[in-house]
Amino acid sequence: MVKYRMPVTPINYAIWYCYIQGNKPSLNAELDHVIAQQQTCTQDRAKAIFDKHLNKDDLALFQDVSEKFYSTIDQVQQDLGIALEHSKSFTTTLVDSQNELNLITDISSYNQVLGCVERLTDESIAMQNHAREFQTKLAFAYNEIKDLKEALNVSKKVADTDPLTGFYNRGKFDLDITDFCKKYSEQNQHTSLAVLIMFDIDHFKRFNDDFGHQKGDEVLKLVAKKVKEKIKETAKIYRYGGEEFCITAYFDTINDMMAFADYIRLDIAKLAVRKKGDTNTKRAISASFGLAILRPFTNGTVLVERANRALYIAKTHGRNRIEIAPDV
Numbered sequence: 001m002v003k004y005r006m007p008v009t010p011i012n013y014a015i016w017y018c019y020i021q022g023n024k025p026s027l028n029a030e031l032d033h034v035i036a037q038q039q040t041c042t043q044d045r046a047k048a049i050f051d052k053h054l055n056k057d058d059l060a061l062f063q064d065v066s067e068k069f070y071s072t073i074d075q076v077q078q079d080l081g082i083a084l085e086h087s088k089s090f091t092t093t094l095v096d097s098q099n100e101l102n103l104i105t106d107i108s109s110y111n112q113v114l115g116c117v118e119r120l121t122d123e124s125i126a127m128q129n130h131a132r133e134f135q136t137k138l139a140f141a142y143n144e145i146k147d148l149k150e151a152l153n154v155s156k157k158v159a160d161t162d163p164l165t166g167f168y169n170r171g172k173f174d175l176d177i178t179d180f181c182k183k184y185s186e187q188n189q190h191t192s193l194a195v196l197i198m199f200d201i202d203h204f205k206r207f208n209d210d211f212g213h214q215k216g217d218e219v220l221k222l223v224a225k226k227v228k229e230k231i232k233e234t235a236k237i238y239r240y241g242g243e244e245f246c247i248t249a250y251f252d253t254i255n256d257m258m259a260f261a262d263y264i265r266l267d268i269a270k271l272a273v274r275k276k277g278d279t280n281t282k283r284a285i286s287a288s289f290g291l292a293i294l295r296p297f298t299n300g301t302v303l304v305e306r307a308n309r310a311l312y313i314a315k316t317h318g319r320n321r322i323e324i325a326p327d328v
Helices: 010-021 025-038 043-053 056-103 110-160 170-186 204-211 213-230 254-268 300-316
Strands: 193-201 236-241 244-251 272-274 282-284 287-293 322-324
Touching: 010 025, 010 043, 010 170, 025 043, 056 110, 170 193, 170 236, 170 244, 170 300, 193 204, 193 213, 193 254, 193 300, 204 213, 204 282, 213 236, 213 254, 213 272, 244 254, 254 287, 254 322, 287 300, 300 322
Parallel strands: 287 322
Antiparallel strands: 193 244, 193 287, 236 244, 272 282
């Protein structure tokens, strides 16, 4: 929203939430078209897109978060105002008492001095009480804003995650791959290899055709679970689309890169599924891999094209294998 100069409103947040989630292609296409033409999306166009593709349920979370946030901010501002008024009153009492004491010249003016001390004591106690009350309200406001932040973080995680596999989704990949390439290019020294690994499940269409789409989903879940067990802590994995996946990771050597990819490939090849009601027939699962090593100042589009080309070669050379994209 900041990039395209769109204010952070509930409607804009809902639109971009659904855009990143990628479950409404028509919304993505229309928003892309508007951004390409105007380099932004006006409030009127945003409202039109929302009314066309979304509904009030999509807006509910962001409306609720927005209202709670601004309500909390308003309350903090009010509490600050009250605290400042008490502070001003206490300051006035201090100044008045100081002036009164400066005017005392008679050593026997005990009652006048005691009066000043009593007023200062009372004001000091009142100020301490107000300070404690203000501290309590600030703590409450802090917890409110912290909860709202966590709610937005959860919604962002949902927006970035593919619900079937639990991997990052395509929208998240499109954002991250640019950053992945940029950060590597900005390094002064390249002591490791930045790599994009693309792989997809071999003959996936046959699972759907022979067993039904539910079995296809089961295959995706099995593969996802197996890959999660083997993934490096520094690596990120995405469901690129359908049965195709991407991993971005760093390796010390080409041998390490190949060993990692082959580790995953061999583990996937151990998987198999059965048709419901058929205990004898098993269908093996396998995957083909295309690897592309990032070269400095290469953009994400080129890196994806190279990895995809290597994946295509792996498919044409018999599947269930790994190919490395040649430098071009």
